[in-house]
Amino acid sequence: MSRSTSGGFSPGHILAGVLGLLCVGFAPLTMAADATRVPEGPSIGPDVAAVEISLAFRPKPDPQRVGYYGFGETATPAMIAGWDIDVRPDGRGLPPGSGSVADGEGLYEEKCAACHGTFGEGEGRWPMIAGGFDTLTESRPEKTVGSYWPYASTLWDYVHRTMPFYEPQSLADDEVYAIVAYVLYLNDLVEEDFVLTRANLATIEMPNREGFFVDPRPDVRNVACMEDCKDPKKIRITGDSTELGVTPVEHFKGEAETAGATAAVVDPNPGQKVYQQACATCHKGGLAGAPIVGDQTQWRSRMAQGMDVLADHAINGYQGSVGYMPPKGGQVQLTDDEVTAAVRYMIENSSD
Amino acid sequence: MSKGRPEPADILSLVAEKANSLPLPERRAFLLRGLALAGAAAAGPVLAAVDPDDALPPNIPPWTRSLGRGVVTVPYGVPSEFEANVIRRTVPWLTANNISSISFTPLPELKGIITPNGLVFERYHAGVPDIDPDQHRLMIHGMVERPLVLTMNDLMRFPSVSVIRFIECPANGGMEWRGAQMEALQFTHGMLSCCEWTGVPLSVLLEEVGLKKGAAWILAEGADGAAMTRSIPLEKALDDTLVVYAQNGEALRPEQGYPVRLLNPGWEGNTSVKWLRRLEIGDQPWYQREETSKYTDLMPDGRARKFSFTQETNSVITFPCPEKPLTQRGRYEIEGLAWSGRGRIRSVDISLDGGVNWRRAELKGLVLPKALTRFSFMWDWDGSPALLQSRAIDETGYVQPTLTQLRAVRGVESIYHKNSIHTWRLAETGEVTNVQID
Numbered sequence: 136m137s138r139s140t141s142g143g144f145s146p147g148h149i150l151a152g153v154l155g156l157l158c159v160g161f162a163p164l165t166m167a168a169d170a171t172r173v174p175e176g177p178s179i180g181p182d183v184a185a186v187e188i189s190l191a192f193r194p195k196p197d198p199q200r201v202g203y204y205g206f207g208e209t210a211t212p213a214m215i216a217g218w219d220i221d222v223r224p225d226g227r228g229l230p231p232g233s234g235s236v237a238d239g240e241g242l243y244e245e246k247c248a249a250c251h252g253t254f255g256e257g258e259g260r261w262p263m264i265a266g267g268f269d270t271l272t273e274s275r276p277e278k279t280v281g282s283y284w285p286y287a288s289t290l291w292d293y294v295h296r297t298m299p300f301y302e303p304q305s306l307a308d309d310e311v312y313a314i315v316a317y318v319l320y321l322n323d324l325v326e327e328d329f330v331l332t333r334a335n336l337a338t339i340e341m342p343n344r345e346g347f348f349v350d351p352r353p354d355v356r357n358v359a360c361m362e363d364c365k366d367p368k369k370i371r372i373t374g375d376s377t378e379l380g381v382t383p384v385e386h387f388k389g390e391a392e393t394a395g396a397t398a399a400v401v402d403p404n405p406g407q408k409v410y411q412q413a414c415a416t417c418h419k420g421g422l423a424g425a426p427i428v429g430d431q432t433q434w435r436s437r438m439a440q441g442m443d444v445l446a447d448h449a450i451n452g453y454q455g456s457v458g459y460m461p462p463k464g465g466q467v468q469l470t471d472d473e474v475t476a477a478v479r480y481m482i483e484n485s486s487d
Numbered sequence: 488m489s490k491g492r493p494e495p496a497d498i499l500s501l502v503a504e505k506a507n508s509l510p511l512p513e514r515r516a517f518l519l520r521g522l523a524l525a526g527a528a529a530a531g532p533v534l535a536a537v538d539p540d541d542a543l544p545p546n547i548p549p550w551t552r553s554l555g556r557g558v559v560t561v562p563y564g565v566p567s568e569f570e571a572n573v574i575r576r577t578v579p580w581l582t583a584n585n586i587s588s589i590s591f592t593p594l595p596e597l598k599g600i601i602t603p604n605g606l607v608f609e610r611y612h613a614g615v616p617d618i619d620p621d622q623h624r625l626m627i628h629g630m631v632e633r634p635l636v637l638t639m640n641d642l643m644r645f646p647s648v649s650v651i652r653f654i655e656c657p658a659n660g661g662m663e664w665r666g667a668q669m670e671a672l673q674f675t676h677g678m679l680s681c682c683e684w685t686g687v688p689l690s691v692l693l694e695e696v697g698l699k700k701g702a703a704w705i706l707a708e709g710a711d712g713a714a715m716t717r718s719i720p721l722e723k724a725l726d727d728t729l730v731v732y733a734q735n736g737e738a739l740r741p742e743q744g745y746p747v748r749l750l751n752p753g754w755e756g757n758t759s760v761k762w763l764r765r766l767e768i769g770d771q772p773w774y775q776r777e778e779t780s781k782y783t784d785l786m787p788d789g790r791a792r793k794f795s796f797t798q799e800t801n802s803v804i805t806f807p808c809p810e811k812p813l814t815q816r817g818r819y820e821i822e823g824l825a826w827s828g829r830g831r832i833r834s835v836d837i838s839l840d841g842g843v844n845w846r847r848a849e850l851k852g853l854v855l856p857k858a859l860t861r862f863s864f865m866w867d868w869d870g871s872p873a874l875l876q877s878r879a880i881d882e883t884g885y886v887q888p889t890l891t892q893l894r895a896v897r898g899v900e901s902i903y904h905k906n907s908i909h910t911w912r913l914a915e916t917g918e919v920t921n922v923q924i925d
């Protein structure tokens with residue numbers, strides 16, 4: 136199949152030049168080639184002679200400028216250093232620094248445990264990150280850092296790039312080393328006195344390192360049978376979604392329901408839903424200095440300021456002595472009333 | 488002012504007079520709409536409480552006997568408020584919260600092959616950032632001769648291309664590996680959208696920076712709070728990857744990566760990194776979180792497939808479906824969508840009896856590579872129960888498999904890439920439910 140029928144834009148002569156230049160670069164690409172190969176079957180051309188109108192015209196490059204339009208500015212080493220944060224399995228990209236399991240324990244408790252659990256077991260639907268060894272062949276496998284992740288570098292990279300969830304890229308490099316050390320410790324991969332460093336991270340052997348292989352699809356081959364393809368008597372319904380009843384259906388079954396007398400059901404606690412959706416991430420576990428719902432001591436002084444002040448802080452944001460409340464907790468789609476209702480819910484569940 | 492031409496004030500009094508002649512329930516609506524002419528912008532649509540029968544023949548409906556909204560009353564147009572049901576929806580329990588979550592395109596309501604921008608499914612790992620395009624930069628560096636930083640204006644100076652391509656989350660249908668549990672088409676297949684995308688071929692940008700010998704992979708990184716990353720093989724980047732800044736004729740929506748995103752046609756949606764800020768060229772993959780912990784396919788032997796990029800051939804009947812049941816016996820056009828990450832759809836077959844017999848459907852409209860393709864099948868329903876299925880075949884000859892075939896190879900724990908033939912059970916009542924059959 137030619138490139139043009141496989142769906143891409145016609146590469147034209149710009150690309151031809153690049154391809155020629157890059158022949159040597161293709162040697163390590165066997166994985167990619169496997170991942171995108173198409174089945175070898177009977178030669179079948181498209182029987183629909185559709186012309187992709189949107190591809191009919193492509194501007195021709197100026198021959199004087201092929202490969203060099205000259206737009207943009209040079210990325211300086213300083214610019215690149217600020218943005219180039221990725222870390223590879225061989226350790227390339229790691230900054231200088233270190234962190235111990237002991238240092239990581241406190242940081243983990245403060246910044247990670249509310250979602251990932253004290254032992255990495257995961258709270259609610261937040262990811263479980265420790266344990267799960269020998270579950271990958273079982274029903275409901277537990278894919279954790281220890282049981283599944285092939286490289287420790289991925290953990291460092293990910294924690295550094297986007298954790299903690301509510302405050303990404305806020306951790307110092309040494310804090311990342313320490314938290315990663317502690318998560319490895321939670322997975323029984325390092326000892327209690329371990330210190331993770333730039334030098335030793337790439338040497339950590341993850342248990343599932345050899346557990347991955349390049350996508351071999353297409354892996355099944357159906358045939359386009361047209362008649363008497365199976366015995367109709369043997370057709371059996373093995374699953375029916377309506378038996379579970381776990382997905383929203385009101386939007387297409389609701390008319391019949393609301394046409395009756397039950398239309399005017401009032402949510403008795405509108406703040407609870409907002410709290411669970413928008414506030415619990417921090418206010419359930421006390422992240423970023425957030426007062427924990429249910430902790431009367433933490434809430435008493437705040438409630439003394441009055442509902443109006445608390446609602447104002449929640450809606451417009453507030454820098455306190457122990458933490459920062461972003462406007463609407465960062466969920467700007469919420470209305471002021473919804474935020475106020477959530478504040479009321481939190482107060483009601485945090486007072487005597 | 489020539490004689491006989493009314494003064495503006497006269498028009499207003501005419502409007503008022505006209506309003507007085509209307510039936511009382513229509514009067515307020517008429518005034519609100521009509522007087523918007525006088526500059527009352529954004530009066531908003533007002534639904535008059537009219538007895539529905541008054542609009543039907545032989546009566547003349549009120550909207551025929553009154554004025555509508557003037558121009559730019561709604562400067563950026565929105566759908567009729569009677570279409571309020573056509574929205575993205577989520578299944579709340581799928582994720583821990585709505586910041587790192589997914590929503591579904593309302594496939595039952597869509598026509599043709601283009602997904603309107605406001606209905607394109609959403610997938611965020613750290614919510615939608617609001618990025619000022621003047622403050623946004625795309626950095627291209629690594630194994631290149633000329634590392635570059637591009638502004639949006641720089642990017643838009645390169646010659647652009649426009650293509651119609653689908654984007655599908657590889658977890659589309661992934662809730663159904665163990666059994667049928669989503670009760671609506673929107674949730675069984677709605678992590679799927681198709682737009683016309685406009686941008687610059689990545690190959691052009693790579694030529695601009697000049698690749699060094701040994702370059703083989705590209706890391707794409709987002710500017711959102713997840714700084715989402717994926718490793719892309721250079722072969723794909725040189726084939727049909729685009730750096731896009733527009734969808735369906737306008738700037739990308741914030742939800743879709745404004746001001747700029749990657750587009751890897753036919754590949755798992757996650758690789759089309761949104762809010763693109765950085766492309767690094769290297770000689771090997773980075774093994775980021777989204778290509779190890781996630782977006783790998785666990786097999787029954789405990790090993791997992793990596794770099795499972797391609798969205799294989801898939802199809803689904805969009806009418807009838809649970810949201811759109813049949814209401815009476817008679818002639819119907821069964822419709823649906825088919826798509827393949829490997830190229831064009833060649834044909835689609837329909838079964839009414841759970842896969843015993845199949846008949847060829849018609850392909851409607853544009854049949855484009857790596858794009859949604861609409862199919863059609865005329866059918867006289869006699870009121871009997873039926874098991875409706877569609878089976879797509881793409882231009883490589885690949886035939887969409889059965890769920891039984893997929894499970895035999897992959898088990899039920901691989902989450903991603905479930906592209907099996909889908910079954911709707913049509914009951915005698917016309918009701919449609921999502922079922923799985925042997």
